[in-house]
Amino acid sequence: MVKEQIINIASKNPEKVYPIAALNERGFKRKQCKICKRYFWSIENRETCADHEPYSFIGKPIKPIEYKKLWDLTKKFFSERGYVPLNSYPVVARWRDDLDFVIASIVDFQPHIVNGEIEPIANRIIIPQYCLRFDDLPLVGYSGRHFTSFIMIGQHAFEKPENYNPYKYLRDLLDYFNYLGFKDNQLVIHEDAWAGGGNAGPSLEIFYTGLELANQVYMVYKVIDNKLIPMENIRVLDMGAGHERIVWALNGSINAYEVTFPNSLKYLRNYFDLDREIKDIYYLGYKIESKDDIINVAKEYAENFGFDLDYVLKAWEEYAKMYIVADHLRSVYLAIKDGMLPSNTGGGYNIRILLRRVFKIMEEKGFEIEKVIELIQKDLL
Ligand SMILES: [Zn+2]
Structure with a gap:
């Protein structure tokens, strides 16, 4: 190398x-x-x-x-x-x-x-x-x-x-x-x-x-x-x-998402069931380099604070889903604005995957994608 x-x-x-x-x-x-x-x-x-x-x-x-x-x-x-x-x-x-x-x-x-x-x-x-x-x-x-x-x-x-x-x-x-x-x-x-x-x-x-x-x-x-x-x-x-x-x-915010998407998160928060106590889990974010680390951090957090592991995973997922929506829709917006449409191949396929993940969360939560995209534009430079 x-x-x-x-x-x-x-x-x-x-x-x-x-x-x-x-x-x-x-x-x-x-x-x-x-x-x-x-x-x-x-x-x-x-x-x-x-x-x-x-x-x-x-x-x-x-x-x-x-x-x-x-x-x-x-x-x-x-x-x-x-x-x-x-x-x-x-x-x-x-x-x-x-x-x-x-x-x-x-x-x-x-x-x-x-x-x-x-x-x-x-x-x-x-x-x-x-x-x-x-x-x-x-x-x-x-x-x-x-x-x-x-x-x-x-x-x-x-x-x-x-x-x-x-x-x-x-x-x-x-x-x-x-x-x-x-x-x-x-x-x-x-x-x-x-x-x-x-x-x-x-x-x-x-x-x-x-x-x-x-x-x-x-x-x-x-x-x-x-x-x-x-x-x-x-x-x-x-x-x-x-x-x-x-x-x-x-x-010094709890994670980088909170400062990056202030306008869109303000709107999205209404659609997610956010448990306050789990927020501290982002202190352990430095340990996350791969998918396996997510479950390990959840275990560590559950043990340290006397929570049930399922409870931790579910509460954390709720936060993560909200941040995923803001993150993914920003990427989709930037890609489409610059001329890459969702498709079956190459970069377009990445955009399609992002949209699919967002649609799944949207079906469950019921927020409006157009509204999020409108607010995301306010969060951009
Ligand atoms: Zn070292």
């Missing part, structure tokens, strides 16, 4: 691979996780990385902020640092043969701009890119952080090697998190690597109390036949931050 190759190179010579000057100057120190052995950086003394940490920010807002407001702040901050703000590209990736939907902001610029064959609109940009992903469909509504559609805030640069400045990109990103209200000593930064869409590079993942907020990738390789080939006359910054996650963390 190319990812492991890069991590291997990086762990031996972090100073050659990562802009560690931007971490040193803020007081971050390099450590190795006692549990999983990965290298990470933090200001506070700690023995483990951020992967083993509950979402203890829930219930502890940093600075309450509306979903739409985050992009205004992001645009303002990065514009002042010389990045050109763009609007989201369509979610249907018509310029790609290998993808139906945009799954990350860098997809907007692959392959030709990333390869250096076409000049970008600007060398440094910031973009709120709507993305569609279906890999985690069974976890939507349960984990508190998985969506089929989300905004990836992309911080990108397409530079000649002599102008490429990872130190600045990382400093800008950390300053941005400070500007939003996160303190450096609350952040944990993992050394990692990323590969996708034919490119790869070392990356730094930024965590806040167990929640990954952003991944800054320094793209320096092309991947051909599983081999790493250094990119020639271009260096690319590929930073993706989770818009929903940042708003969630700033608000």
Whole structure:
């Protein structure tokens, strides 16, 4: 795997691979996780990385902020640092043969701009890119952080090697998190690597109390036949931050859905039988990476709080269904608006599955789909 190759190179010579000057100057120190052995950086003394940490920010807002407001702040901050703000590209990736939907902001610029064959609109940009992903469909509504559609805030640069400045990109990103209200000593930064869409590079993942907020990738390789080939006359910054996650963390809300769909959830709530006590289950959302984890978390919650397992599963499902409706209808709306209709094949089939799931819940609950879609548009940027 190319990812492991890069991590291997990086762990031996972090100073050659990562802009560690931007971490040193803020007081971050390099450590190795006692549990999983990965290298990470933090200001506070700690023995483990951020992967083993509950979402203890829930219930502890940093600075309450509306979903739409985050992009205004992001645009303002990065514009002042010389990045050109763009609007989201369509979610249907018509310029790609290998993808139906945009799954990350860098997809907007692959392959030709990333390869250096076409000049970008600007060398440094910031973009709120709507993305569609279906890999985690069974976890939507349960984990508190998985969506089929989300905004990836992309911080990108397409530079000649002599102008490429990872130190600045990382400093800008950390300053941005400070500007939003996160303190450096609350952040944990993992050394990692990323590969996708034919490119790869070392990356730094930024965590806040167990929640990954952003991944800054320094793209320096092309991947051909599983081999790493250094990119020639271009260096690319590929930073993706989770818009929903940042708003969630700033608000300390129970999950990311509550802050993402305020208008549609206000309406949907009337149709669902929501049990207040189960809400705390989203504290355990950090444990959910696969479908099996859902039942395990329900068991743990039932045991810890003296509930019957069936009761927990049923109450949780009720919340999840409501969030599924909002999430899925947003994805359907975005896909259809950009020209992908429900069908039997490819991306259209994904949209059909989403609709089928929503129709099933609608038949049971009786809300109006048109009304939800109308409210979802109010929740969009
Ligand atoms: Zn670890």
